[in-house]
Amino acid sequence: MPSDRQKSGEARREKILQTLSQSVGPITGRSLASEMNVSRQVIVSDINLLKAKNEPILATSQGYLYMPAHPSSRVSRLIVCKHTAEQTEEELMLIVRNGGIVKNVMIEHPVYGEMTASLMLHNQTEVKRFTNQLASSESTLLSVLTNGIHMHEIEAEHTAVLDRIEQELDQAGILFKG
Missing domain, CATH: 3.30.1340.20 (3H domain)
Incomplete structure (x- = not known):
């Protein structure tokens, strides 16, 4: 049975995914940390865990982007x-x-x-x-x-x-x- 800490981490990562997928531009780790009320390092760890689960998150110099695969005419x-x-x-x-x-x-x-x-x-x-x-x-x-x-x-x-x-x-x- 998952601990309360595991549940809160999973809930936070779900919220990060939701926030990134609804954003039209990059979001900084600092901004996500503030919104989630955790340190930027916790966000970096969460992003790494999400990437390990093949979530299409891209780290750029402006922040994180959610980049789902979709056919492009570009x-x-x-x-x-x-x-x-x-x-x-x-x-x-x-x-x-x-x-x-x-x-x-x-x-x-x-x-x-x-x-x-x-x-x-x-x-x-x-x-x-x-x-x-x-x-x-x-x-x-x-x-x-x-x-x-x-x-x-x-x-x-x-x-x-x-x-x-x-x-x-x-x-x-x-x-x-x-």
Whole structure:
């Protein structure tokens, strides 16, 4: 028979799922912790338990998103880039201004293999928030580990949008051609 503590944890995780699935945007761990009256670390643990049960929760730089699988008419492409840290905002803004969504950033590390971080940047406001958060923290870009070379999975409505993004990244000297 489950203890009261187990029951309250299960109830809280159900509430987290409900909250995330009804949200139109990301929700921070801090916000969920406040709503559930627990610490942020408890939320992180709950999210990990939910992910272990194959709940489609995505951790992004803006917070948690519930991402159920559903057929999409959108297209995506992996684009390889190389630039300095100072060009990060230019790169991301170029992508979202042209109708792309920056789903993630990936690097191929010589020891660890592929490393991926979810971004889910849809618009200029989200890009600005991300770059401000990066600037105000002591964090560095993943691409620092690979001399600036990294990949983004970009999603858009049509392949023509992806083609335009690639062309503009090339004109800006950001597209990596090896």
